[in-house]
Amino acid sequence: MNIDIRFPxxxxxxxxxxxxxxxxxxxxxxxGVWTGKGQAGYTSSQGNSVAKSANAALDMSYTEDVWKHVAxxxxxxxxxxxxxxxxxxxxxxxxxxxxxxxAYVFGALRYQHDLFSGFIYQESLDTGLGxxxxxxxxxxxxxxxxxxxxxxxxxxxxxxxxxxxxxxxxFSAPQSDAIGTVGVNFSHTLTSTTTxxxxxxxxxxxxxTFVSNDLALAVKISAKLALSLxxxxxxxxxxxxxxxxxxxxxxxxLVYAF
Numbered sequence: 209m210n211i212d213i214r215f216p217x218x219x220x221x222x223x224x225x226x227x228x229x230x231x232x233x234x235x236x237x238x239x240g241v242w243t244g245k246g247q248a249g250y251t252s253s254q255g256n257s258v259a260k261s262a263n264a265a266l267d268m269s270y271t272e273d274v275w276k277h278v279a280x281x282x283x284x285x286x287x288x289x290x291x292x293x294x295x296x297x298x299x300x301x302x303x304x305x306x307x308x309x310x311a312y313v314f315g316a317l318r319y320q321h322d323l324f325s326g327f328i329y330q331e332s333l334d335t336g337l338g339x340x341x342x343x344x345x346x347x348x349x350x351x352x353x354x355x356x357x358x359x360x361x362x363x364x365x366x367x368x369x370x371x372x373x374x375x376x377x378x379f380s381a382p383q384s385d386a387i388g389t390v391g392v393n394f395s396h397t398l399t400s401t402t403t404x405x406x407x408x409x410x411x412x413x414x415x416x417t418f419v420s421n422d423l424a425l426a427v428k429i430s431a432k433l434a435l436s437l438x439x440x441x442x443x444x445x446x447x448x449x450x451x452x453x454x455x456x457x458x459x460x461x462l463v464y465a466f
Contacts, residue, residue, distance in 0.1 A: 291372075338353075353391075354390075358385050361379070364377070364448045391408065402426070419445075435463070439456070443455075
């Protein structure tokens with residue numbers, strides 16, 4: 209019998225949040241050094257269904273005076289009955305330059321390779337303005353608006369009669385497009401041990417609009433370790449034939465801060 213552990217873990221995290229002490233101010237980020245977190249999760253089921261999946265991510269930032277650099281690496285891999293059912297790799301880099309205490313200009317690079325989204329890759333370059341709407345000890349809210357350039361390469365996924373296995377891929381020519389971008393980064397310290405975060409990204413052009421949203425609840429279990437419950441949603445407004453526009457991912461990860 210296979211047991212889904214996500215629900216009891218979610219309940220445990222919420223109970224921990226309710227029982228913890230009130231929120232306290234975090235120390236400001238150190239200057240001139242890289243800080244961040246790495247996280248990973250793995251699930252496996254046996255018996256009537258055989259499936260495995262693993263995900264990992266690394267997020268880092270470096271702050272020095274008016275400059276801030278943010279880097280991200282992430283990966284997802286899944287198998288079902290011995291057949292690859294998910295494979296996604298993504299990377300991002302953003303540099304911010306503060307022009308006042310709440311306002312900054314930014315430049316960003318992003319790349320994603322996904323074997324099951326209908327796009328072999330999506331890569332973008334954009335620049336724009338950001339504003340710290342809320343910047344308190346417990347809550348941070350940043351809004352970003354920008355414009356840039358995007359390249360992507362669609363592919364048509366041909367599946368077997370069951371609709372579960374990709375048996376062929378029909379590649380299309382790469383496409384390029386000007387895009388407008390919107391980003392929202394939110395973080396709120398619910399208690400001294402519990403933090404809620406949400407990151408929204410929208411890249412909109414004439415050929416496709418890509419939306420990604422990452423929601424996570426992290427509960428500390430030590431000074432460096434935390435348990436994170438995450439929900440990722442990705443939407444491509446115009447996927448090629450054979451691909452669905454909406455992808456969702458639920459994760460239970462162990463997080464290490466450094």
